[in-house]
Amino acid sequence: MLKWLSKFCSPQQLYDAGVLGMNARNFHIISKHNQRRLYPLVDDKVQTKTLANNIGISTPKLIGKIEHQYEVKNILDIINQYTEFVIKPAQGSGGKGVLVISDYHDGIFTTASGRKISYAEVYQHISNILSGLYSLGGKYDTAIIEELVHFSDVFKEYSYQGVPDVRLIIYKGYPIMAMTRLPTKASGGRANLHQGAVGVGLNIQTGKALHGVLRNQPVTIQPDTGADLMQIQVPYWQEHLLIGALAYDMTGLGYLGADIVLDANKGPMMLELNARPGLAIQIANGFGLKTKIKEVDKYYPENLTANERVKFVLNYRHAK
Amino acid sequence: MLKKIASIRGGLTFLLILAIIYAIYGIYYKIEYWGFSFSPKQNTNLWSIEAHISFTPTNTPIKINLTTPRSNDAFKILEENIIAPDYKIKRNKTKSLLTLTAPAKNPEDKQNLYYKIMLFDNIDTRGKIKAPQPQAPQQPIFDNQKLAAAKQILDLAEKMDGDSVSQIILLLNQEPLAPAVQSYLPVKNTQQQTVEIISDLLALKQIPSRPARGFKLEESKKSLSPDLMLEAYIDGVWKLYDIRTGKKGLPDNFILFQRGGKSLIDVIGGEDSVIKFSVLKSVKSTMSLAGQRAKLMDSQGWFNYSIYNLPLSQQNTLKWLSIFPLGILLIVLMRNVVGIQTMGTFTPMLLSMALVKTGFWAGMGCFSIMILLGLIIRSLMNRFNLLLVPRISAVVIFVILIMQELTVLGYSLDLHIAQSAVFFPIIITAWIIERASITWEEEGPLNAGKEIFNSLLVAIIVYFVISSEYIRHIMFAFNELNIIILFIVMLLGTYTGYRLLELKRFSPIVKR
Ligand SMILES: Nc1ncnc2c1ncn2[C@@H]1O[C@H](COP(=O)(O)OP(=O)(O)O)[C@@H](O)[C@H]1O
Ligand SMILES: [Mg+2]
Numbered sequence: 001m002l003k004w005l006s007k008f009c010s011p012q013q014l015y016d017a018g019v020l021g022m023n024a025r026n027f028h029i030i031s032k033h034n035q036r037r038l039y040p041l042v043d044d045k046v047q048t049k050t051l052a053n054n055i056g057i058s059t060p061k062l063i064g065k066i067e068h069q070y071e072v073k074n075i076l077d078i079i080n081q082y083t084e085f086v087i088k089p090a091q092g093s094g095g096k097g098v099l100v101i102s103d104y105h106d107g108i109f110t111t112a113s114g115r116k117i118s119y120a121e122v123y124q125h126i127s128n129i130l131s132g133l134y135s136l137g138g139k140y141d142t143a144i145i146e147e148l149v150h151f152s153d154v155f156k157e158y159s160y161q162g163v164p165d166v167r168l169i170i171y172k173g174y175p176i177m178a179m180t181r182l183p184t185k186a187s188g189g190r191a192n193l194h195q196g197a198v199g200v201g202l203n204i205q206t207g208k209a210l211h212g213v214l215r216n217q218p219v220t221i222q223p224d225t226g227a228d229l230m231q232i233q234v235p236y237w238q239e240h241l242l243i244g245a246l247a248y249d250m251t252g253l254g255y256l257g258a259d260i261v262l263d264a265n266k267g268p269m270m271l272e273l274n275a276r277p278g279l280a281i282q283i284a285n286g287f288g289l290k291t292k293i294k295e296v297d298k299y300y301p302e303n304l305t306a307n308e309r310v311k312f313v314l315n316y317r318h319a320k
Numbered sequence: 321m322l323k324k325i326a327s328i329r330g331g332l333t334f335l336l337i338l339a340i341i342y343a344i345y346g347i348y349y350k351i352e353y354w355g356f357s358f359s360p361k362q363n364t365n366l367w368s369i370e371a372h373i374s375f376t377p378t379n380t381p382i383k384i385n386l387t388t389p390r391s392n393d394a395f396k397i398l399e400e401n402i403i404a405p406d407y408k409i410k411r412n413k414t415k416s417l418l419t420l421t422a423p424a425k426n427p428e429d430k431q432n433l434y435y436k437i438m439l440f441d442n443i444d445t446r447g448k449i450k451a452p453q454p455q456a457p458q459q460p461i462f463d464n465q466k467l468a469a470a471k472q473i474l475d476l477a478e479k480m481d482g483d484s485v486s487q488i489i490l491l492l493n494q495e496p497l498a499p500a501v502q503s504y505l506p507v508k509n510t511q512q513q514t515v516e517i518i519s520d521l522l523a524l525k526q527i528p529s530r531p532a533r534g535f536k537l538e539e540s541k542k543s544l545s546p547d548l549m550l551e552a553y554i555d556g557v558w559k560l561y562d563i564r565t566g567k568k569g570l571p572d573n574f575i576l577f578q579r580g581g582k583s584l585i586d587v588i589g590g591e592d593s594v595i596k597f598s599v600l601k602s603v604k605s606t607m608s609l610a611g612q613r614a615k616l617m618d619s620q621g622w623f624n625y626s627i628y629n630l631p632l633s634q635q636n637t638l639k640w641l642s643i644f645p646l647g648i649l650l651i652v653l654m655r656n657v658v659g660i661q662t663m664g665t666f667t668p669m670l671l672s673m674a675l676v677k678t679g680f681w682a683g684m685g686c687f688s689i690m691i692l693l694g695l696i697i698r699s700l701m702n703r704f705n706l707l708l709v710p711r712i713s714a715v716v717i718f719v720i721l722i723m724q725e726l727t728v729l730g731y732s733l734d735l736h737i738a739q740s741a742v743f744f745p746i747i748i749t750a751w752i753i754e755r756a757s758i759t760w761e762e763e764g765p766l767n768a769g770k771e772i773f774n775s776l777l778v779a780i781i782v783y784f785v786i787s788s789e790y791i792r793h794i795m796f797a798f799n800e801l802n803i804i805i806l807f808i809v810m811l812l813g814t815y816t817g818y819r820l821l822e823l824k825r826f827s828p829i830v831k832r
Contacts, residue, residue: 008824008827009831013830014818014826014830017830019818021816021818022819023656024818096758096762128707131709216828217828282826283829286829288829
């Protein structure tokens with residue numbers, strides 16, 4: 001009992017560390033900076049993709065989409081010349097309903113984890129997506145089929161299957177916090193922390209590892225590969241930040257999360273945006289978001305372009 | 321921003337305070353005027369007293385005077401009924417005297433008249449009612465010799481125990497009687513006479529007194545004659561005395577019927593008149609008498625528009641509903657202050673309501689069986705690759721089938737557990753199964769178990785609050801408390817502090 005209690009800290013300690021709690025996030029940050037009418041821009045991945053491409057953010061190419069049940073049988077035509085692709089719900093969240101097909105030959109689909117599934121199962125999966133099984137509130141959804149991202153070798157030793165990604169928190173257009181999420185065996189190759197992926201906080205100015213966290217506990221090595229997480233240095237860091245800064249221009253959301261993957265050939269690509277990004281990133285970074293948010297409110301200029309904002313972040317020195 | 325929150329909070333706090341003040345007043349009002357209480361088991365004794373008057377008419381005009389009790393603070397009249405066909409009924413101004421006159425043509429055969437009254441007594445106010453100072457007692461007309469004897473008795477009485485009234489009563493009932501008393505009393509005295517003698521003696525001491533009639537209640541006895549007692553005005557209050565023992569106060573199981581006055585019933589123009597009383601006691605819950613109380617207290621207007629004036633079946637529905645806000649408050653606390661995530665916001669609420677109906681262990685057992693069977697069937701169904709809507713519908717049908725089977729099984733095996741199946745909300749149960757099985761597939765059995773556990777935990781907490789009969793009664797009887805809850809819930813909507821579980825979740829940040 002005492003041991004269990006000792007896992008707690010006092011509210012004052014959290015406050016001093018500038019930690020943003022769920023209630024404060026919803027009440028002070030999201031309801032103030034994110035207008036509800038803007039949510040569909042990020043909740044619908046098809047819209048996000050279109051907007052992103054217009055503003056010059058690269059995303060995995062859309063192979064096709066299926067909106068109605070009668071179109072499901074067209075899936076084989078849609079993926080016709082592809083041997084690898086991803087099927088996912090346009091309005092999914094938390095990695096639910098994402099089907100990564102790493103190989104498709106002679107009617108046999110192989111998932112990222114190596115499981116072989118039949119056409120019937122793929123058909124069923126798409127039907128499930130359409131009927132709203134994976135979307136919020138169970139409303140009808142669209143299935144999107146997009147190109148598979150070939151993740152860059154830099155992350156190879158840090159993740160077990162799947163695609164590691166970089167999550168940026170962007171406040172008023174400034175990237176203020178970053179972390180990379182590394183799939184593990186336990187997370188089934190998915191990069192969602194609550195499913196058991198490792199989160200590693202990144203220095204926002206350099207893209208270098210700060211701290212690691214696995215299921216809310218500090219870690220320093222990748223549990224499956226044993227790689228030293230503290231050696232992580234995300235390449236093309238400035239490009240990552242630019243995607244984040246542009247995401248603000250494209251959506252107008254004052255507080256958002258951007259998920260970026262690094263493709264071996266095409267560089268950083270935006271996978272999705274989130275208007276209510278989770279708070280676990282604070283644990284991976286070892287400090288609170290509130291500190292950063294206050295800093296931006298106080299010292300960061302308004303009305304800069306995306307590029308200028310990225311430069312500002314890279315050159316910012318803490319005001320003492 | 322901070323200013324805005326402060327003003328929202330300020331406004332809500334202000335409204336909350338208003339709600340609290342309103343609730344306090346409402347509670348006071350209901351207790352004071354409607355007789356509500358915080359305890360659900362509060363009962364009030366209800367007496368029905370019947371006077372049966374029978375007589376044979378003579379040739380003179382018939383007139384019957386009946387002294388009737390009036391509502392006062394000590395007891396309230398619920399119903400009054402006179403069964404005297406063809407008789408003319410008249411009341412005097414204070415309504416305490418009822419006069420029945422026979423129709424112009426005198427009846428010939430034996431007359432049977434009934435007077436019925438139903439009253440409940442207000443135990444709380446017994447002996448506490450301040451009464452206005454009555455007139456100074458009329459002095460008895462004594463000759464000198466009698467006055468001297470009376471004075472001697474009063475002197476003797478001083479040596480007895482108790483207050484001056486008890487002293488006199490004790491002296492007059494002493495065994496054996498003191499010689500002075502023996503010569504003072506008539507050889508054979510009736511109760512009526514005893515009361516008169518005591519009253520006269522008290523009048524000499526300037527203490528006002530009056531006879532009081534009532535009934536000693538013994539269930540077995542059907543016919544009773546009223547007992548006489550004496551009331552004396554002392555310290556601003558009418559106090560009741562037993563004229564045999566001098567004991568002060570209303571005896572147990574005694575109902576006062578009439579105060580003052582000469583006799584209960586006079587029959588003029590009849591002979592062989594017999595008056596029989598019968599008394600019946602019944603128990604009613606205090607809540608159900610609230611309307612009557614309100615009527616007597618002149619606060620009926622408000623009562624008529626309250627839920628307590630509705631038919632009982634509807635009251636029961638509302639009673640069920642009025643516990644919801646408290647459950648909702650608990651769920652808001654669990655989610656926003658403690659930080660437990662549940663399946664669906666109000667699923668735990670519905671589960672706990674089912675538990676109330678089934679009883680705790682029976683419900684938990686039954687629910688576990690249903691979820692377990694449901695999950696097994698659901699995982700078997702995976703192979704059929706059904707679409708979502710048909711699949712969830714199939715789960716619903718399976719849940720219904722499981723419920724039916726459990727109920728039948730429960731009936732034939734006389735197992736209470738299995739029979740409680742029908743109380744669980746079908747759709748909710750089906751959704752829990754569906755969600756749990758998806759979580760199971762996507763995030764492993766551990767997470768699925770955790771989701772169910774969290775929802776169940778909150779449901780159990782809510783259950784223990786709403787299953788308390790006390791709390792249910794209070795939330796219904798004093799439903800203004802729900803307005804307080806409303807504003808507390810709204811205030812919680814502005815709570816931006818850390819959730820309890822976040823203190824654990826984020827502790828690695830500060831403990832590194
Ligand atoms: N095009 C893709 N190529 C490879 N993996 C992908 C692709 N799209 C999604 N994924 C995998 O699925 C996960 C969840 O996808 P995402 O688009 O972020 O959906 P969600 O909104 O459910 O989080 C990603 O973190 C990644 O691991
Ligand atoms: Mg994602």
